[in-house]
Amino acid sequence: ETKKAISNIVFTKNRPMQLDAYLESLYRYFPSELIQTYIIYKEELFAREYERLFDKFSDSIIVREGDFHRDLVHVLDHVQTKYILFGVDDVVFFDSVDFNVIDRTFVEQKDNIFGFTLRFSPDSLKDSGDSITDHTVADETVYRLNWKIGQTIHTRYPFEVSCSFYTTELVRRIVNNTMSGSTLVRSMFMPDSFVTGRLKNKRWKRKILKHFGFFFNPNTFESWPCRWCQRHSEQLPDYTYFQRLCGCAIQVNMVNTSTRNRHDGTDEHTVEALNDRYKNNYRVDIDFVAESRPREPGGGREFFRLKKVGTRDDA
Numbered sequence: 600e601t602k603k604a605i606s607n608i609v610f611t612k613n614r615p616m617q618l619d620a621y622l623e624s625l626y627r628y629f630p631s632e633l634i635q636t637y638i639i640y641k642e643e644l645f646a647r648e649y650e651r652l653f654d655k656f657s658d659s660i661i662v663r664e665g666d667f668h669r670d671l672v673h674v675l676d677h678v679q680t681k682y683i684l685f686g687v688d689d690v691v692f693f694d695s696v697d698f699n700v701i702d703r704t705f706v707e708q709k710d711n712i713f714g715f716t717l718r719f720s721p722d723s724l725k726d727s728g729d730s731i732t733d734h735t736v737a738d739e740t741v742y743r744l745n746w747k748i749g750q751t752i753h754t755r756y757p758f759e760v761s762c763s764f765y766t767t768e769l770v771r772r773i774v775n776n777t778m779s780g781s782t783l784v785r786s787m788f789m790p791d792s793f794v795t796g797r798l799k800n801k802r803w804k805r806k807i808l809k810h811f812g813f814f815f816n817p818n819t820f821e822s823w824p825c826r827w828c829q830r831h832s833e834q835l836p837d838y839t840y841f842q843r844l845c846g847c848a849i850q851v852n853m854v855n856t857s858t859r860n861r862h863d864g865t866d867e868h869t870v871e872a873l874n875d876r877y878k879n880n881y882r883v884d885i886d887f888v889a890e891s892r893p894r895e896p897g898g899g900r901e902f903f904r905l906k907k908v909g910t911r912d913d914a
Contacts, residue, residue, distance in 0.1 A: 603635040604702070606678040606767065608671070609686035610760070610817040612641035612854045613870040615648040618688040620883035622656050625686070627885070628695035628845065631658075634684075637674050639664055645874045666791040667815050675771055683770050685760035687817060687848065691902075692717075692762070693889040694845040701764055703737045704840050713746060713836040716763040717845035718753075718896035727751045743838040753896070757839060758825040760817055761896070762846040769836075776834075777812040777827040790815045847893035849883075851903050868900065881905040 607625065611618045622636070636659040640649065653661050662670050675683075682705075701715045721731055721742055728750035733740050749755025758765075758773060779785065787794045788811050798804040812827065814820040828835055851868040866872065884906040891902050 603680050604633045604698070605629075605635070605682045605684050605764070606674075606680040607634050607636040607684045607686055608639065608674060608678075609636060609688065610639050610641075611649075611688040613644045614688045614852070614854060614873070615645050615652050616873045616877040616881075616883060617849075618649075619652055619655075619877070620691050620885055621686060621688050622659075623882075624692035624846075624885045624888070628692045630698055633698060635660070635678075635680060637662060637678075639667070639670060639674070641667075644870065648874060648877055666789075667817075667820075668790045668813055671814075671820065672774070675767075675774060678767055680767060682764050683767050684762070684764050687761050689850060689852075690761050690846050690848050691883065691885055691888045692846045693885070693892065694843055696842045696845060697737070697739065700737045700739050700741065700842065704734075704741055705764075705766060707736060708836075708838070708840070711836055711838050712743075713757050713769070713839055714763045714765045715741075715840045716759075717841070717843075718759070718762050719744075719839070719841040720844040723844050723894055723896075724754065727754055729754050739842070741840055741842045743840045745837050746839045747832045747837055754839070755829070756825055757835075758821065758828050760821045761848055763839075773824050773828060773835075776831070777814075777824040779811040779813075784811055789813055844894070844896065846896065847888065847902060848897045849888070849899070849903050850897055851900050865900070868903070876905060880908050882908050 609618070609621060618638070625634070636656070638653070638659050639662045641664045653659065662674060664670050696715075696717065704715055705712055724731060724744070729744045731742050731744050733742050744754055746755055746757040779788075786792065788807055789795065790808060790813055795804060795807070798807070808815055809819070809823060812823055814823050852870055852873070854870060882905065884904040887904045888902050893902055
């Protein structure tokens, strides 16, 4: 049996059709035998469709979210792979980087590499103002930029949860440093604590959780550890590595309203409308995304097209 090298931790809520496209495209472009997927699933709508999807991707470990913070920390404490690839359910992959190149980059660069991202290419960054240097790894060219002096909001944002590889060791270090280490604070102000639960003012609750680094959904898990990285950059590796843009977050609907999110959909792209189409054997056309080749890591409805498949078992 091939030993897993990558823990893919993907977050989902109310978007079974889009999660289906994420997983289908991930396994099309990256070696499934090296990946152990964990799906942290916020149960709300469309339980039947999710259950059928979980049956289809039966090798995935399903974590039914009770408390997001504790559930994610538990997963991070127990993964046994060298690398972590986070994911969100509106991402579609349309290209790949040879995993051997990614692995060799981490091995050769050691303390120089923060992460290897699939959301940049030299072409996508040509007008960013960032200084990009190239290196040869496993007979292929890879590129790097120094995120600490990044010239755009994207290039100075090192920790993101859509399509970048990190070592498990670094992720654990960042997350542990983001959170307060005080036993008293953790007992009183974790998201599921009695004291936090008694706070009725959502704005104050968010401020307290943010102050102590206790993330409570995927958005805060991305932004608060990233803020810690930016404030403590001297403790972290300098460089983000990349080769080509391989994935695009197709933002046609929004399921998390605690943080402002961009979306570019219409009434036909609501989660309810898409779930109705999903039940009728429509799927996101990942071939169309690959043919369209997005030039940025985020896009809208111009990349979102559905196609009807055969029976549900064939989908």
